[in-house]
Amino acid sequence: MTPSVYRVRASSWGSLFDCAFRWEGEHLLSIRKPSGMRAHLGTSVHAATAAFDAARLPGAEPIEVDAAAGVFVDALRKPEREVDFSGDELSLSQAERIGLALVGIYCTELAPRFEFVAVEAELEPLDIDCGGGIVVRLTGTMDRARVARTDGGTVIPDIKTGSRVIVDGVAQVRGRAPQLGTYQLMYEATTGELTSGAQVIALQTSSRPAGAASRVIDARRVMVGTGEAPGLIQHAAAMFRTGLFPPNTQSVLCSERYCARWNSCPYHE
């Protein structure tokens, strides 16, 4: 029997374990929603950090913080994807002020703490055999993640933006393991090099911009499981095999503003 192959972007994998019903809507049924201003602010900050870090890779020509700030302003003012500017969450000038502060914090305080060897690396596809003739093929790049050399080995730091990514000065890792573990597995399969963990570089897009780097976590273990408990890969395989993608009305993204499937989802109040 020829297997049915679902091609899935690796960067979306983490959200499968937040609300699988929303994930199915967005990634298998193509139900989409324009970005809000805060998400667009995050995308624009990412563009600037990627330009700054790529210019610091071995053999590249470093750029100044001002140049990274210019990349940010361009990305903010000329979006490549549809953005809903009508929402009341943030004005363009507020977003610009917050983003410029974050780019400054990132380039001067956070990036110098890392020795990056890859930025948004291309990954070889990774197949997950779900049984029953179904294969999930994870594809794409590391999106907003980097590869860093540390005294403890190779680590995958992933940049996260949002209004609640830092609590009491600590970068939050809760709920990040599925995506980070996927990157660890795919990077290892692509390069043959073992990773020792992953971490979050958090950039807070609230009215008080801040940055912090988390501790290193073993996100790979969460994906592959332990002797006693199955990994998330096995849970995901069961979802694809059965076609049952459970909703999660407790998700922080379970709202009309953030969920593309809100209007047709029968599970929320």
Ligand code: SF4
């Ligand atoms: S409305 Fe809530 S439960 Fe329904 S798909 Fe969206 S996030 Fe999931």
